[in-house]
Amino acid sequence: GHRSVSSKCGSADLLKAVGVNIEIPQKSVLDCLDKIGIAFFFAPKFQQSWQSSQGPRMEIGARTIFNILGPLTNPARIKRQLIGVYDTSLMITLAKVMKELGAKQVMIVHGEDGLDEISITGKSRIVELINGEIYDYTIAPENFQLLSAPLSSIQSGSCLDNIKILKSILKGKKSPAMDVAILNAAAAIKVSGRVNSLNEGIEFARESILSGKAKEKLDKLIDLTNDTKKQIH
Structure with missing residues (x-):
């Protein structure tokens, strides 16, 4: 993950804001x-050749081909x-490229509202690579007994807003x-192979949140990344 380029708060920004040390050495x-089974790969630490692109990308302030090159x-x-992905025209091509790279299972997603993730505002397109076969299908919130909601209900602003949202989710607030x-x-x-369907995945994810396991995992990541005695240089 990286700091924000086309939004107000990127994955790195959010994790740093909640206490994760994103600057630890690669070995750590x-x-x-x-x-603990979880880690954050901060792009500048692992893809140093990309450093020179960060300035121009932030100046552009919009999604570019670098958003695709990252994965x-x-x-x-x-x-x-x-x-x-931010553009549906890239989905099949990306699946084919991942196949050539030897990927076993990849899910490429795009919300019809323009989000580069599965959305609940309406339909989302999914292109899935499974053991060399590519599947192209569409899903909607009602397929999983979830309510549709306007885009404004899932959009966030600053990192402070995102911290509040993250804490609310981890507390299990609907x-x-x-x-x-x-x-x-x-x-x-x-995609990890732990379940065979999105429905099973939803139950798995919900149980992880409601049981407190998800928050516990984040707390462990915060503790371990800030424990300098345990860091490997």
């Missing part, structure tokens, strides 16, 4: 993955991945934001 990031150059060389988080988490869980 891998240690997080081994010890293609993932330093972890993972075989399973959830990728959000809201459109929680629904969209659960739906996208379900997609990631399905």
Whole structure:
């Protein structure tokens, strides 16, 4: 992940704001993955050749081809991945490229409202690569007993706004934001191979939140990334 380029708060901005140390050495990031099963790969630490593009991208302030190149150059060389795209014309091409790169299961998603994720405002298109086969289909919130909601209900502003939303979700407070988080988490869980369907993924994600396991995982990430004694240089 990276700091914000086309929005007010990127994934790196949010995690840093809630207390995750995103600047830890590469070996410490891998240690997080081994010890607690979660880690944040801060792009500038792993893709240093991209540093020179950050300034121009921020000046442009809009999505560019770099938003697509990021997943293609993932330093972890993972075989399973959830990728959000801003342009549906890229979806099939991206799936074919991921196939050529040896990916086992990839889900590429786009909301019809323009979001580069699965949305709850209406339909979302999914292009899924599973063991060499590419599937193209559309889903909607009602397919999963979720209520549709306007885009304004899931849009956020500053990092402070996003922190409040994240804390609310982790406390299990029902809201459109929680629904969209659960739906996208379900997609990631399905891609991981832990479940066979989005419905199963939704139940998995919901239980993780309501049981407190999701918050506990974030707390562990915060603690481990800030424990300098445990960091590997």
